[in-house]
Amino acid sequence: VKADIEIFIDKSYINEEGLRIDLYKRIQQIQSEEELYSLQEEIEDRFGKMPKELSNLFLLALIKLKATKIGIKEMHISKNSIKIKPNTEEYLEKLKSKNFFVKPKKEEIVVLPSVPTDPFGLAISIITLLSS
Known part of the structure; x- marks a missing residue:
């Protein structure tokens, strides 16, 4: 991370x-x-x-x-996005189901906040969702 x-x-x-x-x-x-x-x-x-x-x-x-x-291999947190590896169909579906704006790439998922937010809070929300 x-x-x-x-x-x-x-x-x-x-x-x-x-x-x-x-x-x-x-x-x-x-x-x-x-x-x-x-x-x-x-x-x-x-x-x-x-x-x-x-x-x-x-x-x-x-x-x-x-x-x-929960098996996330890599996570990169910045003020404008969070990148998650690996890119799995399960992760994509969970993120989309909660209306996260996601950009799937070959090996990673890029999550973009819809409004300015605390990046660490967003990362914890994402992990909580993916662990459910």
């Missing part, structure tokens, strides 16, 4: 480089939603409310967990 949206740990939030690197590693190694929420809580208890860019990093980790669970 990749995103063209700012996701990072700002120096002003966690000043020490070693702690930031450790946190990136811990987020990358998360295996369950429970672990993810526990780490979020730990970070906010220790450093205070997370900036948007770090919240985005946790959202991306959540999306990766959910996408992997």
Whole structure:
């Protein structure tokens, strides 16, 4: 899962480089939603409310967990579209049934929002639909 949206740990939030690197590693190694929420809580208890860019990093980790669970091999999230691999007939039919604007390509499905929307929210909605 990749995103063209700012996701990072700002120096002003966690000043020490070693702690930031450790946190990136811990987020990358998360295996369950429970672990993810526990780490979020730990970070906010220790450093205070997370900036948007770090919240985005946790959202991306959540999306990766959910996408992997339902067999999505690749997902690319941008402000204007979401690309999903593999392109399967089942995925296409589910997306079309909920009036998502989709452009099937050879190996991927491109989902375009009908109105400006939060790309991470759209990605979670798509994964929820495809897992049903």
